């Protein structure tokens with residue numbers, strides 16, 4: 001029942017978002033010596049209420065937690081260690097930092113959320129009066145203090161002589177709400193009853209109707225790409241940017257008071273580690289706005305930091321693009337999606353609170369204390385260094401099959417957000433949030449412009465172009481060739497690549513470490529009999545790429561060419577073609593597959609690994625290069 005009702009709470013985004021909130025149940029457990037202990041099973045750090053499993057609850061000895069609550073003071077890092085040493089299972093996750101407070105509440109089940117409606121009411125100039133009017137006398141209003149030990153002590157002092165039976169919940173001003181009960185249902189019902197009371201209070205005052213909705217102008221996507229690059233530079237690493245142009249996001253971006261109401265702080269201090277204190281607000285000049293944000297963040301840090309702290313990166317995590325929408329940033333698509341969701345709730349809650357006299361978040365110093373809290377810093381450190389292409393955005397043509405498909409998968413596996421474009425669609429189960437597909441005929445300029453634009457709209461910019469789409473025409477000697485064979489080979493293998501480059505360059509110019517990888521062919525250095533159209537088109541493509549390397553170097557865009565040969569797990573090589581070619585050389589299919597100096601088979605994945613390396617930092621000083629991927633060929637060497 002504890003797991004079940006925790007998931008119910010976690011599945012409602014207006015109660016908790018992405019790992020927020022916590023729940024517990026008091027029960028008994030045996031230690032290895034057979035002794036029974038009273039235990040608090042409390043949500044473990046790193047678990048999300050929406051998806052929590054039984055093992056997500058850390059079993060902590062209740063007697064030790066209650067003794068901790070009697071200490072006059074305790075640093076939060078010491079609290080974390082003390083809680084760990086009170087675990088009955090050393091393999092359990094770190095108990096929630098609110099475990100001591102859960103332990104003090106004398107009911108079996110305890111629930112804690114950051115319900116939107118509750119924080120909207122308390123984050124107002126007369127928050128306490130509004131809360132009293134909304135929730136009635138059977139709740140305890142707790143002034144804001146830092147979560148963790150200080151909060152537990154404050155509640156301990158306030159409840160020393162209260163009759164818990166006469167109290168239905170704690171309203172933590174500027175933070176959230178606790179409820180409890182002797183059953184999971186009773187605690188859950190108390191939560192829903194109090195949050196509903198808050199919603200009715202807001203509704204009666206027109207709060208929900210006050211949320212602005214409008215349509216946005218499309219916005220210049222180059223401006224979006226420029227903003228993403230500026231913000232990535234401030235962050236010191238590439239970030240994807242997700243543009244939200246929902247009616248609510250556009251309504252907020254067009255709000256006449258947006259500069260003021262967006263700049264007062266987050267809905268609950270819990271969000272600050274994800275969102276920073278305030279968003280960046282800009283119109284059409286992202287560079288100036290980013291510099292002002294950086295300077296303001298530095299000033300904020302210096303106003304509140306003591307000498308022991310190191311400043312975090314001064315990059316915003318979300319932005320309001322005036323009249324255009326709301327943008328969320330993150331080192332991965334998943335991180336940006338979390339910020340996107342938090343921002344969606346934030347813009348609504350801010351406007352509800354405006355109706356109650358004005359949105360007023362916690363003070364700058366309270367928010368700073370949470371942003372630079374030792375425990376939050378520890379969470380950040382645990383995240384590790386990530387994958388090589390985290391935060392980069394890639395566009396791959398011909399991604400429905402063979403080499404293109406392997407490249408899209410590999411870039412996405414290495415962290416990039418990828419858009420694949422192909423004349424053929426792919427089944428929707430092959431799409432993921434980080435690997436999207438568009439049907440696009442690269443020989444049509446309008447298709448290409450749409451697919452490239454959609455890439456920027458989805459992920460905020462473009463860093464990596466893999467120009468791969470191609471066809472391998474049937475063998476025909478020059479004197480026998482029909483015109484369409486020649487024309488089609490040139491249209492797809494050469495002309496379309498110029499179009500794709502042309503469409504991508506305006507965005508690549510503002511990309512992060514921008515890189516173009518062109519898929520040529522062994523036929524460029526070593527052409528084959530009967531392959532005039534293919535070899536000539538690929539030679540032209542290689543020359544196009546070399547000129548691109550010359551032209552784009554000044555913008556920092558690298559252009560390199562890979563020349564694969566005999567990559568058999570692709571659409572080009574049907575079993576019939578393979579058998580015919582092997583027979584033509586008088587060898588078996590297996591011998592034909594290994595017919596290179598190293599005697600190895602070259603797979604699409606081998607080409608994909610080379611593309612990822614060329615696009616990544618290993619080759620950051622290389623442009624204009626041509627690299628064979630052919631197992632070694634004496635005609636090429």
Ligand code: NAD
Pocket residue numbers: 397398399400401402403404421422423424440441442443468469470471472492519520521522563564565566567568570571572573
């Ligand atoms: P493939 O047929 O598996 O993939 C090519 C993809 O390009 C297909 O999904 C196809 O639908 C797509 N495509 C074709 N025309 C298109 C158009 N007009 N618009 C959009 N997409 C289009 O073959 P592959 O071997 O993976 O080919 C990828 C690239 O690798 C090609 O440029 C090819 O010349 C090159 N190459 C392949 C080999 C090999 O042995 N397979 C060797 C050297 C070079």
